[in-house]
Amino acid sequence: MLEVFSLSKTYAGGTKALDTINLEMRKGEITFLTGHSGSGKSTLLKIISGEESCSDGRVLFQGQCLTTMAARQWPKMRRKMGIISQDFKLLMHQNIRENISIPLEVVNTPRRIMRRRVDDMLEQVNLGAHAKKLPSQLSAGQRQRVVIARALINNPLIVLADEPTGHLDPKEGADIARLIEDMHQKGATILVATHDHQWPERIGQRPIYLHEGRILDNPVMRVG
Ligand SMILES: Nc1ncnc2c1ncn2[C@@H]1O[C@H](COP(=O)(O)OP(=O)(O)OP(=O)(O)O)[C@@H](O)[C@H]1O
Numbered sequence: 390m391l392e393v394f395s396l397s398k399t400y401a402g403g404t405k406a407l408d409t410i411n412l413e414m415r416k417g418e419i420t421f422l423t424g425h426s427g428s429g430k431s432t433l434l435k436i437i438s439g440e441e442s443c444s445d446g447r448v449l450f451q452g453q454c455l456t457t458m459a460a461r462q463w464p465k466m467r468r469k470m471g472i473i474s475q476d477f478k479l480l481m482h483q484n485i486r487e488n489i490s491i492p493l494e495v496v497n498t499p500r501r502i503m504r505r506r507v508d509d510m511l512e513q514v515n516l517g518a519h520a521k522k523l524p525s526q527l528s529a530g531q532r533q534r535v536v537i538a539r540a541l542i543n544n545p546l547i548v549l550a551d552e553p554t555g556h557l558d559p560k561e562g563a564d565i566a567r568l569i570e571d572m573h574q575k576g577a578t579i580l581v582a583t584h585d586h587q588w589p590e591r592i593g594q595r596p597i598y599l600h601e602g603r604i605l606d607n608p609v610m611r612v613g
């Protein structure tokens with residue numbers, strides 16, 4: 390479903406954030422990216438979601454090359470992706486229900502269907518009681534759940550989650566981790582960047598370790 394070939398990224402200032410990364414994901418897989426701060430996790434997710442360009446290499450999604458795709462095709466492509474970004478990017482003057490509805494509105498979902506889908510999603514992320522609040526009236530963990538709900542509302546083909554449990558206390562972090570594990574159990578394809586090594590280990594997954602923009606093959610040398 391997702392193939393990354395020899396992907397490199399050097400930012401304008403000269404930082405080499407990614408160096409010949411190769412990665413493959415099949416439908417229904419969950420893959421964890423881990424590594425020190427600055428190792429390139431967010432950069433990789435941002436290139437896959439089209440937020441950043443790459444310097445070299447290719448990304449294929451469902452056989453389509455994303456790295457050479459025309460800019461005008463990106464909005465449609467992005468609708469197939471559920472993006473959970475490190476900075477929440479919530480609309481601060483719109484309430485929780487409105488924030489979660491955005492992906493359905495952009496595809497002109499009929500009101501009645503939208504209402505039902507959003508109600509279901511609010512229940513799934515346990516925010517039913519907070520639908521009318523503004524993001525500023527929620528805790529960090531609750532805000533993270535809004536971002537997750539917004540990413541999932543359109544049944545994306547792939548979920549890209551950048552440190553979904555970062556900035557949360559252990560209990561909130563554990564709740565979010567469980568929510569993401571549930572999504573995987575239900576068949577979602579998920580690529581997660583996390584600093585928490587124990588999370589992939591707990592569910593029997595071997596994470597991909599990034600170190601200075603390269604994948605570390607030898608787990609003994611692992612960092613992060
Ligand atoms: N927009 C940018 N312009 C220039 N350099 C950048 C930019 N974004 C990231 N970098 C640099 O690229 C490298 C990789 O950054 P990236 O954000 O991908 O790391 P990360 O693994 O996600 O870190 P963290 O765990 O702190 O989120 C770092 O050295 C960072 O300083």
Ligand SMILES: [Mg+2]
Pocket residue numbers: 430431432475551
């Ligand atoms: Mg990051």
